[in-house]
Amino acid sequence: LKEVYYSIAQSCGFDDIRNMDRAIRTTVKNGWERRHLKVWSQYFPLNEQLDIDRPSNKEFIKSIMEKL
Numbered sequence: 928l929k930e931v932y933y934s935i936a937q938s939c940g941f942d943d944i945r946n947m948d949r950a951i952r953t954t955v956k957n958g959w960e961r962r963h964l965k966v967w968s969q970y971f972p973l974n975e976q977l978d979i980d981r982p983s984n985k986e987f988i989k990s991i992m993e994k995l
Contacts, residue, residue, distance in 0.1 A: 931988055948984065955987045970994065 935954045936947035951987065959967075970990045971979045 928985055928988065931992065951984045951988070955982060955984060 928979055932944055932951075935941075935951075936944055939947065939950070941947045941950070959979075962979065964979065965978050971982055971986070974980050
């Protein structure tokens with residue numbers, strides 16, 4: 928995961944990995960708040976309430992990487 932963060936940070940022009948972490952966390956939060964269940968359910972499992980729990984940065988990146 929550190930390699931992925933570093934690679935993403937470099938390609939996005941971030942000097943500090945903490946800024947990259949914050950940017951990913953914000954992106955996950957905003958995407959989750961605006962989520963379309965049909966799309967997100969392709970990447971993340973449904974919970975008992977038939978919704979999706981907000982993923983951590985690690986879970987989000989892992990799921991996207993597996994799909995790529």
